[in-house]
Amino acid sequence: MLRGHRTWEFENKPVIISSATVGGPFEANGKIADDFDLLHEDLWLGQDSYEKAHQVLLEQACERAIEKSGVPKDNIQFLIAGDLINQITPSSFASRTLSFPYLGIFGACSTSMEGLALGAFIVNGHGAKYLLTGTASHNAAVEKQFRYPTEYGGQKPPTAQWTVTGSGAALLCGEGMGPRVTSATIGRVIDMGMSDPFNMGGAMAPAAVDTLEAHFKERQIDPSYYDLIVTGDLGKIGHDVSKELLKKHGIELSEEIYQDCGLMLYTDDQPVLSGASGCASSATVVYGHLLNRMKAGELKRILVVATGALLSPITFQQNETIPCIAHAVSIEYGGGY
């Protein structure tokens, strides 16, 4: 079960029996629009506030995942969810609608994999038969929380990233058909003294590298074990920096197998500067695009390292540095287990 210091290997290999993703208008024009289950034309989603729209995103992803699995709603035991808004209200409010026993978590943009790791741990230990985990982010609601008003004309530097409007949810079960969660490495909080909130990728890269290193060491595997290793939302700069750091630490990864979810969502001509960020960056790419590719047989083993910057608008105004975290979860499908 526990391997090394902070890696869990799940001997029962919980199965992701279904997953669903929801996206907004910007994502609908992106690179992987076909992999979304539901795309919204309107950023408001027909609600009267962005916060409510944020909540609806998560509700819809959860409902769609349940629908796709065919499992009766009453059979689902727990929901593990989180987001970036104060007091994680969108997740809690969505749980009010869905009315599952609920565990709210906060891991900033690493929430997706934090939820999947915890969920897999619970299912693996027979703590639940069916467990749902998901996360969401909404561009306007999150920007309002962390930055300036959405319509404010402040010029963003090239290191800034674009918060994804979207949501992803996965339904875990102890048995069944589908991609399996095989292991998870929990991240440490790493702070390299970076303090620019417009350069999250640069701040988060060392956390991703730390978790990756620990994962390979504790599982005693070579990076080549995986067909694809993706980070959550490092963006262009974070991705380059993390590659350089890995190289320094003796881990060489090629551009084909080491990628970033934040660079997979949007086309090059979309004005996202350094790439995508937000809880939904890793959630939508992994629970949609990557699981679809696994089911199509393109990928057998993937490792997802979701990265999160654990800052608040108050801490950066008080000149605090940005502590970061990254959680890694491996997902395998077809043969080899």
Place this chain on the structure above:
Amino acid sequence: MSSNKKKKLTPVQQQYQQLEKNKETKRPVLANSIKAFLIGGFICLIGQTIQTAYIYYFDFNEQTAGNPTVATLIFISMLLTGFGVYDRIAQFAGAGSAVPVTGFGNAVISAAIEHRSEGFVLGVGGNMFKLAGSVILFGVFSAFVIALIKSILIQWGGF
């Protein structure tokens, strides 16, 4: 970053920040300055046109045409903000659209729109000057200081 802050960093942190700095896409300062100069100048040109129009077509002179001109520019910036265009211009123009009075208008209006969902009193009213408030505060304060210096010089200097 101040050198004071740098001192508190551990060697590992310093080393990392050095590496990160090399990979970072720099702000294109020269290109940004040129864009800001051109767009800022263009906004001023519009302002000048409006002012001249007020003087030419209405009963204003050079002193009194200032207020309606500013009001018109703010009105235009309000419309552009409401239609979601101003922030796009700003991403291109930078300081060019932030420094003129239209930027001030945009700061007020964008905050008002943003917090409409929290109601008129606590939302719009309470947050409208969230960004522009410090401009008003320090603008008034520095005007006060300058006025004070001027008065003192006139009193004592005798000119």
